[in-house]
Amino acid sequence: MAMVQPKSVKYRVWATHLGLLCFIMIIVFPLLMVVSISFRTGNFATGSLLPENPSLEHWSLALGIPYTQADGTVLQPPFPVLLWLWNSIKIATISSGLILLLSTTSAYAFARMRFKFKGVILKSMLIFQMFPPVLSLVALYALFDEIGNHVSWLGIDTHGAVILASLGGMALHIWTIKGYFESIDRSLEEAAIVDGATTWQAFRYILLPLSVPILAVVFILAFIMNIMEYPIASILLLNVDNLTLAVGAQQYLYEQNYLWGDFAAAAVLSGLPITLIFLYCQKWIVGGLTAGGVKG
Amino acid sequence: MHSHALSTSVAERKRIMNTSIFKWAALGATFLLALYLTVVLYAQDQFAFAVLFLVVIGSALYIFSSNKAYAHRYIYPSIAGMVVFVIFPLIYTIGIGFTNYSASNLLSFERVQEHLLSQQYQTGDERYNFKVYPQGDQYVLQLESPSGELVETPSFSVTADEEIDLTLQPAESAPDVAPLGLKDIVKLKNDLRQLELVTADGKSLRLAGLRNFAAMSAAFTLEADGSLYDQRNKVAYYPNDEIGFYQNADGATLSPGWTVTIGWDNYLRVITDESIREPFLQIFVWTIAFALLTVVFTLALGLLLANILQWDQIGGKGFYRMMLILPYAVPAFISILVFKGLFNQNFGEINLVLEGLFGIRPDWFSDAGLARSMIVIVNTWLGYPYMMLLCMGLLQAIPRDLYEASAMDGATPLDNLFKITLPQIIRPLVPLLIASFAFNFNNFVLIALLTGGAPDIIGATTPAGTTDLLVSYTYRIAFQDSGQNFGLAAAIATVIFLLVGSLSLLNLKLSKVKV
DSSP, X not given: OOSOOOTTHHHHHHHHHHHHHHHHHHHHHHHHHHHHHTTSSSXXXXXXXXXXXXXXXXXXXXXXXXXXXXXXXXXXXXXXXXHHHHHHHHHHHHHHHHHHHHHHHHHHHHHHOOOTTHHHHHHHHHHHHTSOGGGGHHHHHHHHHHHHHHOGGGSTTXXXXXXXXXXXOOXXXXXXXXXXXXXXXXXXXXXXXXXXXXXXXXXXXXXXXXXXXXXXXXXXXXXXXXXXXXXXXXXXXXXXXXXXXHHHGXXXXXXXXXXXXXXXXXXXXXXXXXXXHHHHHHHHHHHHHHHHTOOO | OXXXXXXXSHHHHHHHHHHHHHHHHHHHHHHHHHHHHHHHHHHTTOHHHHHHHHHHHHHHHHHHHOGGGHHHHHHHHHHHHHIIIIIHHHHHHHHHTTBOOBTTBOBOHHHHHHHHHXXXXXXXXXXXXXXXXXXXXXXXEEEEOTTSOEEEOOOBXXXXXXXXXXXXXEOOSOOSSOOOOHHHHHHHHHHHHTEEEEOTTSOEEEEOSSSEEEEEEESEEEOTTSOEXXXXXXXXXXXXXXXXXXXXXXXXXXXXXXXOBOTTHHHHHHHHOHHHHHHHHHHHHHHHHHHHHHHHHHHHHHHHHHHHHHOTTOOOHHHHHHHHTHHHHSOHHHHHHHHHHHTOTTTOHHHHHHHHHHSOXXXXXXXXHHHHHHHHHHHHHHHHHHHHHHHHHHHTTSOHHHHHHHHHTTOOHHHIIIIIIHHHHHHHHHHHHHXXXXXXXXXXXXXXXXXXXXXXOTTOSSOOBTTXXXXXXXXXXXXXXXXXXXXXXXXXXXXXXXXXXXXXXXXXXXXXXXX
16 A cells, blocks of 8 residues: 555545445435335325335336235226337437447548548537537427428427437537547558458458447447427427437426326336446446546 | 549540439429429518528529539539528528517418407307307307297318308207217317308307307407507507508507517617616627636546546556546437436435535535536536547647656646647647537537526526526527517527627637648
8 A cells, every 4th residue: 555544544445434324325315215215105295214014016007917905996008118228228329320430431431531621510510519409409300390391200200200300410420430440550550451352441441349338338328318499399390209218208297187196117217227227338438438528 | 643634534524414304304394393492482471481492493503404513523522411401591590680580470471460460359249159059060159049949050060271151050959969068169169160051130249258159249350541440449549551551540459469679679679778788788798608618628628638538657557547538438418418307406426425425415406506517517527528538639649758858957737738748739639629618508408408597597588597697698689588578589699690690600710621
């Protein structure tokens, strides 16, 4: 141990552990509470962290199965949560796939080729990425209304529209991949080109296989960002069955129709997989996120 | 060796030659189709869209046909995505800011004129009650005149979307089928509107309600000087392109109006109209305060935790790290809603705990101060893990012997923080803090899901809440208000664009981005 240690260090270590644990208790309290609430009976029940009369009512409704109460009345699921989750996953998967495809080719050009206005384009991409899409929702709505007049599956209230709109936000991913490409020595590709490979072949068969890790990170990042996207989807999607999770979830907590328990189960059910994906991939994601400053 | 030069390598040239005939045919076809669509859009008065389409397709054709622009082929799709879905909406929004585009001025002039000219009014007092009898695919209409006579139409079908003239003839008795109920008549309403029934004495009847026909005629006639003459009260309305309404000599206007350019009026309204200026300024100050407080709190907490986790003596770092980034891993749209429920005044768990401990039940959603504190608390919860992760990365880069030297000199932890840690990490941290500030300045999702802006600011003519940020404020002006004032919302959006733009330029300068 190189550090010079004061004598009281043992107590300080214990105090720190205690402090950290208390802090974590406070931080995790809301999350534990939601899990607990999802097992309580009814939508207005209060109680301790461990529910006294655990009930699977909310979980059954969240999974789309009508629930028969003790007195024989049948509760119908208020919202199609699984359908929303599926919509979110579908949209996020297709968008992230397209984003990955297009930003990889762009990043390749930015990393390896020389062309006019390269610096200007890269810098302005960073600047335009900062403008929140909330502010141009009127324009986006008009745009997709017009597109829908010509191509109906890309119009208002289609998933195609949300996927297409997500293609506006690739700057960050391009920067991430470009940084990675630049860290790979270009002599391999040059050797291949000398041997008669085309630029495209050098990219496809040499650089891409070397970049699989960063491509996975960008895919996951784009996936999570698309799952969380709220403003654009809230304007473009109208029909209850078409909503994504981010837009639909708030419908549980309207003042007139306050379904706290049902929400809790739906939140755990849909939030858990996304949380686990994030925690599992955090090592890779953190690098990508902190480089760009997307969230928080 | 650079690929620009490589693009004309032998293999490449061969490939281009082989595919050139096919390529030029495809390009030609795309070009013709694009030209056609552009003309169609232009003819539909969608000037902005026509230009956008022309730019996107035109540049695509150039880039994919010219060998000089070979590198641009790789970047074209992502740039096009950005142009269409970020830059175009931005310019379009700035444009809307100079118009009176709103729920009352939604249509083009031609559509407004068409709408007004199609309006009908009842010219006499006589109403003919009617019944509709289905006859196979067709219908027969039977009417009872005010004097009690029964008349009926020949059978007609309603498939075509055009006016039908029918002559009424005396009817002997009701057909032996049941007449349609009101529900079916409502369904047929638009078709019945197309009917013009001519009585034996030459009167022309039109649908006047769900139960009767009456003599109707057009409410307005178009005069040679472009004015609309109101047949009911014999007044002329002239189109006023300054305000986008038809207006008579007394200044009274006809609804709906059309969209016109009104210059800086929206901006002037924000400055001069007190019922807009007051809430705007209040929201502006709160937005800055909120973004600043968030950055300060998340940074303080994140830096503290990062420092603790850097400490060699602490075991179980993996566990702590995992638990501490949990708020970051849960999707924000879920955790914000969770807090919305937990802070609920009556059955929220937070108030239950507070009541148990201190006997208080704060009203988090109706008191402005409490609502704002709640938002800052929730956002600190959401945002500190990001700062912690940033700081952990930066702290690792500080040479350890600096701290050893300071320990030798008997420095306190505070000395270490202000004299070693902060000076070492501040340079790379500042651009990230500015980015975080800009993000929170526009943190729409938090406000929309947590409070929706509530509680409202009293005396505001636009929907404005004490917890609204500028972004949620513009969103509410555009989409929530009954007025749906898109023009005003776009003007405020433009102001935010300028603020965000200058922030990101500053950021670019500070972070010394290398390209």
